[in-house]
Amino acid sequence: MRRRLLPVLVLAASALVLTACTTPSGVPSSAPSSAPSSTPSAEPEVDPQLVVTLDGxxxxxxxGTTEATFDDSDALLALLETATGDLPAPEAVEDMPGYEFKLETYTWDGLRVTADSTGENPSWITVTGAEVDGVPIATEEGLTVGSTRADLLAADAWALVDSEDSATAAYLGLGGREVPDTQSLTHPGSVGIIFLLFSLDGDEVTQIMSPSNDFSDI
Incomplete structure (x- = not known):
């Protein structure tokens, strides 16, 4: 029965072709409409953002994205100058009795860089605001000055020494990484670590320091 349908379909198709060929004059035939031209989509805007890591x-x-490590103070300062449009004048840091570090600080609104003026030792930063001269700054976990203790604990932050409770400690660490050839002062017998250090006033973060460690004696 299905094979008998084929001639009928062929005849019907032929009739449609003949009808199309005998369209009366004066009746405009339909022409395919031109495809609408595509308009290039605008590039999404990227809000400036600084991110703090253990390395820089x-x-x-x-x-785009620029990175600078704490081992390269010049690159770190250049990055911040690009981000903020400003490079503050350095201020010498007074040495502690018995030490001679030749440290200097560069202070922005919301951040302070402490660097070795000789370039021999790594620098470190102290974040004091949620923005650096208007540029938002946060950790990789999204933690900022103004974050809560609950935010830190949710990111697995910990009290610096075992005798302290992370629910009440004034300082919490995050993201520890072992540093070979060092010894922890808070956990004798263990390799020392570097980490992000959060200072809290009550349950609110007031400062973030990177990197901090548990093997330096000052």
């Missing part, structure tokens, strides 16, 4: 800073804006 990352700055992202519409031009």
């Amino acid at each position: 800073l990352t700055f992202t804006d519409e031009t």
Whole structure:
């Protein structure tokens, strides 16, 4: 029965072709409409952002992403100058009795860099605001000055010494990484670590320091 349908379909198709060929004059035939031209989509805007890690800073804006490590103070300062449009004048740090470090600080609104003026030792930063000269700054976990203790604990932050309770301690650490050839002062017999250090006033973060460690004696 299905094979008998084929001639009928062929005849019907032929009739449609003949009808199309004999369209009366004066009746406009339909022409395919032109496809609408595509308009290039605008590039999404990228808000400037600074990110703190154990190794340094990352700055992202519409031009891309730049990274600088604490081991390269010049690159770190150049990154911050690019991000903020400003490079503050350095201020010498008074040495502690018995030490001679030749440290200097560069202070922005919301951040302070402490660097070795000789370039021989790594620098470190202290974040004191949620923005650095208007540029938002946070950790990789999204933690900022103003975050809560609950935010830190949710990210697995811990009290610096075992005798303290992370629910009440004034300082919490996050993201520990072992440093070979060092000895922890808080956990004797263990390898020392570097970590992000959070200072809290009550249950609110007031400062973030990177990197901090548990093997330096000052």
